[in-house]
Amino acid sequence: MTKTAIVYYSSTGTNYQLAEWAAAAAEEAGSEVKVLKVKETAPAAAIESNAAWKKHYDATQDIPEVTPDDLEWADAIIFSVPTRFGNIPGQVQSFIDTVGGLWAQGKLANKAVSAMSSAQNEHGGQEATILSLYTTMYHWGAIVVAPGYTDPVLFEAGGNPYGTSVAVAPDGEMKTDRKAIQAAVDYQAKRTVAVAKALQHME
Template identity: 35%
Template sequence: MKVLVLFYSAYGHIYKMAEAVAEGARKVEGMEVEIKQVPETLSPEILDKIGATEAKKAFAHIPIAEINDLTTADAIIFGFPTRFGSLPSQMKTFIDGTGSLWAKGALIGKIGSVFTSTSAQHGGQESTILGFYPVLLHHGMLITGLPYSFQGQGTMDEISGGSPYGASTIVGDGNRMPSENELEGARYQGWYVASLVARMHK
């Protein structure tokens, strides 16, 4: 049984969420969990200009994914920040390369799930995740979100990401890292997806 957490992160917020997702998935006995990142498509010069170079050093040790990595997992949990209410080009480029998997039906029946980040409360947390669902459906994957059994997504005690579509975090001007409630939502999503994988293997 295997869960792949596949992410793109520029400033480390999604990486922190990916770690929490993987932590949750590992709570399911017998579950193998891998974290990988999609290739960067921006040049080092541009990464310097947008202030991402230093932040990316924190997760430079995470392996770069290849297309065939998707075929060896029972579930894939995708994580990426929003770009104007949609997914970033780095994840789009990687996904656009999965045509050979689609042609073989290689991902049919696998679980797909998504988590994200935005700079503002209404910056596309739901639209980004929902906009990625057609990709999962075209691949024949089974979509799983963040159920309301994670009660933290209904909190009124703080500003927090999270919706039934998937865990999320609000980064503000970039200095705000995921809160404990947002990380707990990510852990719950990882655990929930992994528990479904385990149930499918019974």
């Protein structure tokens, strides 16, 4: 059975929701799935100062934190992270910096990987954020599985060929139709699992 790790970082819940949708789709595709959060490293004062952040932080305490072992376990890895000035959050970079040992041993090579993102604005850096993640994946020797323009459902969700991305209002609500975003996530996750299965058969 194909194994899929859904790795997310979310301060107020958007990327957690994307991760949950991706997990459901991957399970529908017949994959064993782990939903894993990136460890929160922001100061407690920063979290406490934002009611939505604090609420989401408290609500997701039971979700396990991702470790390098989870990436080694997985055949497919789907990331969902918000943009920070067109780049990935520091929390995510800190985690990625811990997997050098796996990379050096070639244990991240040939894994199917894909990514999703969010920002407050339609042009708030989502594409750059996804591409910055993919740059790391290229160094791993992983197989990047972008959705491209391979299904009409992607256009309803904004048409980002690199990965599903969503604009979010200050109150945390998605600006794009939720059903359209969920459909795009569903397609992207199932496509990633399908590629992971194909790669398994090639080994």
